[in-house]
Amino acid sequence: MPEKMRQKAQILDKEGIRRALVRIAHEIIERNKGTEKIALIGIQRRGVPLANRLSGYIREIENKIIPVGILDITLYRDDITTLAHQPILRRTEVPFPVKNQKVILIDDVIYTGRTVRSAMDAIMDLGRPNLIELAVLVDRGHRELPIRADYVGKSTPTSSKEIVEVRLQETDGQEGVFILGEG
């Protein structure tokens, strides 16, 4: 990462994040014709608060409680043995069987698609879900694998030199999605 990254643009503010998540909540219910057998799994770290929020919005709309799990994909990364330092392992906690469930993976940003590939492997090791869908707050392009998101908060074309930073109250103490870049 280059040393001086400057904030170039804000693509979502607090209200924008809320609206995007509420819309995704509606889309999830619509596409699955209700909430039966739906479980949300947030990818560590920022997918976790997003999954909790989505579960909350779905409950407000449908008055149904949607279980939420936490997934750490570190051990499934395809670059794990080539990194200079081992990333910190965070906890995985999926307190329900994924077998025969409709699992919706939640992450903050989709970029190369490699995280999602790892997450799908990790979920398969927990059991065989009926289907897996993917919801992200931001799609920034540059996929390296044949993977796409089913629910997208905002699509933003970026340069691969830029960084998309999602800040959430729960993990960062503030709300917003920003594009950082050089110069």
Place this chain on the structure above:
Amino acid sequence: MINRKNLIGLQHFDPPEIELILDTAVAMKEIVSRPIRKVPTLRGRTVMNLFYEPSTRTRTSFELAAKFLNADVINISSSASSVVKGESLKDTVRTLEAMGTDIVIIRHPMAGAANLLAGWTGAAVINAGDGAHEHPTQGLLDMFTVREKKGALEGLKIAIIGDILHSRVARSDIWGFLKMGARVSVCGPATMLPIGIERTGVDVYCNVDKALEDADVIIMLRIQLERQKAGLFPSLREYARLFGLNRERLSLAKKDALVMHPGPMNKGVEISGEVADSLQSVINEQVTNGVAVRMAVLYLLIGGGDA
């Protein structure tokens, strides 16, 4: 972050490094509790168990840890290898390294063997017990077990009782618990307390009742019958009477004190069967936690850009 290739002893580890290993083991324990206990992390890596002393639980524990992480595991015990033909440790390791080994786990009767080996090989080296020096993964799993039960290690009173002189477990526990802010007492027959042990910062007792007073954790050490030919105490019966942990003695410690033992136990000698199987005993959990802690160590040591 762990900037090391080897785990030789806890004496030279910093508290944040120990903390990281224990935190990582929490995530590993979740994997051990799954129906399918397998993650692909060390796929294509080779782990070698090189054991110059008999061992069941440590070797099996390392083997399971490596297998849960999808590494290939080779077990070599000295009795069934070229060692009996007189091959030196150095030559054995060079040969095995030439076959492509990423991690060597070594147990050896001589203190310092793991350290020597680390200087000879490019593979990562984990000490699984070297003479009376250290057994770091046992120290880590003891700390993990206590932290899981008590929430934190700082300020706890840990009593380690038995043959401190010959015990590598005691040394790893002493270094580890002291670094994490616990108070450590050691107790045993005077012939089994190493001279100068108090310089590590532990309290030394010859009276077991005093050592147990207000203890939060009691770690009983195995009387190594195979090392007792030197006559360091008169008889096993006397040892059991003066130093063995029974129910009356246990009541001197805190009400919720944990009873631990690195195994294998001599029930009726250092620990009564009643205490070993009591609700305060976490001896079986130590074994389960051992696998998670060893997975954490394998994971943290095998990182590094030259793969």
